[in-house]
Amino acid sequence: MASTRISAAAGAALTVAKANPVLTTVGVGGLAVAAAPALAVVPVAGALQCVGFGTGGVAASSFAATTQGLIGNVVAKSLFATATSAGAGGYGVAAVASAAQAAGGVVAAAAGATAVWLRRRG
16 A cells, blocks of 8 residues: 555656656655765865965955955854855855755755645646
């Protein structure tokens, strides 16, 4: 009895996936990032390096340096401090990973809810 329900659910999921390939891709991508946040952390770390959040701190004459000049004193645990830490491989990496994991979960849940709505709609 349970195997029949599982088979029916898998068939319904496959039908929705075939009818909505973009939604399926977004949902699978969200699940992948939620399960393995490094998929998002590595590109974010690269982007941070590009704007001047380097392994040795804020790079001179960079976008990050200009921003820091506009901010003035940087408050500990602020977004700027966390970006600096992530660029240097400190606690900010964990913050970026947590944010990526949460975002992946939200994207996967939204895709799943949309799939259920589409299925019920007809």
